[in-house]
Amino acid sequence: MEKFQEIYQRAAQRKGSEAMLEQLLYAPLSNKQLKCLPDDAWLEEFTRKVFQSGFYWSVINSKWTGFREVFWDFNVEKLLMMPPDMLEQKATDERIIRNFKKVQTIPENAYMIHDVAQQHGSFSQFVADWPSDDIIGLWAYFKKHGARLGGNTGPYTLRALGKDTFLLSRDVEAYLRGHKIIDGGLQTKKSLNSAQHFFNELQQQSGLSLQVLSLLVSYSVGDNRVGIQTTEA
Structure with missing residues (x-):
């Protein structure tokens, strides 16, 4: 080597x-800085990376204002209360990329973030505390418990929000x-x-x-x- x-x-x-x-x-970012990130930021970045997979990133970014409008700035608590028929309606909104299977990942990943926050105080706390010498273990956690967060999606989300990886x-x-x-x-x-x-x-x-x-x-x-x-x- x-x-x-x-x-x-x-x-x-x-x-x-x-x-x-x-x-x-x-x-x-430092662990202290990571812990200050709102959990909504994780849901937003997971969603961005899920939609960027298989698309030109510039196309997704150009639509992002629309995504934020349609999904209430990725407010985890609001999205957890969203009924299925409303999700289907939002998936057809012209302000976003209309891919229902990817839209379905939003409430699914919101549930993951919420569940982790219940156990660890916040999702950001959980991520910040994860040791970097086993960062692949955090990748595996995202893949197992999240929706479409395997491959490079989880790692690129970590990089975008400042977790060492x-x-x-x-x-x-x-x-x-x-x-x-x-x-x-x-x-x-x-x-x-x-x-x-x-x-x-x-x-x-x-x-x-x-x-x-x-x-x-x-x-x-x-x-x-x-x-x-x-x-x-």
Whole structure:
């Protein structure tokens, strides 16, 4: 396995200098900051990521004001009281992307958030307290208890709202496969455990967040040299 310094120096070389690389790195929120997020924010971001799956993200984002209007700013308590016939009506509203199966995930994920909040004080508290050295365990929780939150949907929601996580982006996956850290299916238990172990090792060597390490790994490979815009890693 490569050492942290090898990955860092290659990423810096590809980006032109250490100074240029550092400008591209950004840290996650602190646990204290995460705990201050309203639980409605999680429902909104889960929904955004569910709808972005299979669509151009720009299309979903252009409709987002309409989503917020139709679903009461993703107020969890209001949505829990919504009768099924009202959900069906909202699913046909022209202000949103009219995909009933994806619309159904909104109350389902609202129930998950509510249930977790009942046990842990708030959903944000639950997420903030989850240890980063087992972040794949939180991914698995979302997949098991939420609706359409498997694959990259859960991890990308965590990244969007500031929870420390690595991402299995195309560049990160290419690195892990190229260095024989994973093989076979990307979302298998074996691959996920291997990826978590790899990032935990890097974290022990560097003291950096999983988020920064994930970015560094992605910048060290692939088509993201100086002057080329990258996808989120």
